[in-house]
Amino acid sequence: xxxxxxxxxxxxxxxxxxxxxxxxxxxxxxxxxxxxxxxxxxxxxxxxxxxxxxxxxxxxxxxxxxxxxxxxxxxxxxxxxxxxxxxxxxxxxxxxxxxxxxx
Numbered sequence: 001x002x003x004x005x006x007x008x009x010x011x012x013x014x015x016x017x018x019x020x021x022x023x024x025x026x027x028x029x030x031x032x033x034x035x036x037x038x039x040x041x042x043x044x045x046x047x048x049x050x051x052x053x054x055x056x057x058x059x060x061x062x063x064x065x066x067x068x069x070x071x072x073x074x075x076x077x078x079x080x081x082x083x084x085x086x087x088x089x090x091x092x093x094x095x096x097x098x099x100x101x102x103x
Contacts, residue, residue, distance in 0.1 A: 017062055018093045022047055022055050027082060027090045030065060035081040056080060064089055 018024050022045060029044045030036060036044075042052050059065040064086030068079045082090070 014096050015089055015093050018089060023059055026055055030080060030082040031087060031090055035079045038078040
C-alpha cells in the first residue's frame with residue numbers, strides 16, 4: 001500500500017509583482033500605516049529614489065497602491081497608500097508563503 005503525501009504547495013502561482021523583495025517590503029510598510037510619504041518609504045525600504053519610484057509605479061499600475069502628489073506648504077509631497085486590492089493581494093501572497101513553508 002503506497003501512502004500518498006499531500007501535494008507540496010507551489011510558489012509558481014504567487015503574484016510575481018509582489019514576490020519581488022523590494023515591492024513586498026513596500027507593501028508590508030504600507031499595510032501597517034494609513035499612508036506614507038516618499039521619504040518615509042525611502043528610509044524604511046533603503047531604496048534609492050529611482051528604484052523606489054520605479055517600484056511604486058509598478059504597484060500603482062497594478063492597482064495595489066494609490067499615489068497622491070500634493071504640497072506641504074510650498075514643498076512637493078508624495079503620499080502613498082495601499083488600496084483594498086493591494087491589501088487583499090498582499091494577504092493572499094503572505095498566505096501562499098505560509099502554506100509553502102508548511103505553517
